[in-house]
Amino acid sequence: SGAIEKGRTQWLDMPSADCFAFAEDDGMIETMVDLGEPVEDGQVVARIHPLGRTGQAPQEIRARMSGLLAARHFPGLVKAGDCVSVLAVAVG
Secondary structure: OOOOOOOOOOOOOOOOOOEEEOOOOOOOOOEOOOOOOEEOOOOOEEEEEOOOOOOOOEEEEEEOOEEEEEEEEOEEEOOOOOOEEOOOEEEE
């Protein structure tokens, strides 16, 4: 029920492999950026905390380009090789 809310369409592009970030090890992911937020090249977008050893520093996943966070891993546990974030750039 209610009126339809119309919004402007925003097209996104993933121009290179730099858009994708993958986990190098198993662990629990801590996301650092919300979906749709801008991201700068080199910014930490997630941390992966190891499950087997407490006190070990988490692996930091850094953006390899600037853009918008278009997708991220869900739920909290990741395996080595899982895609943990996808960045995109606005076009048009």
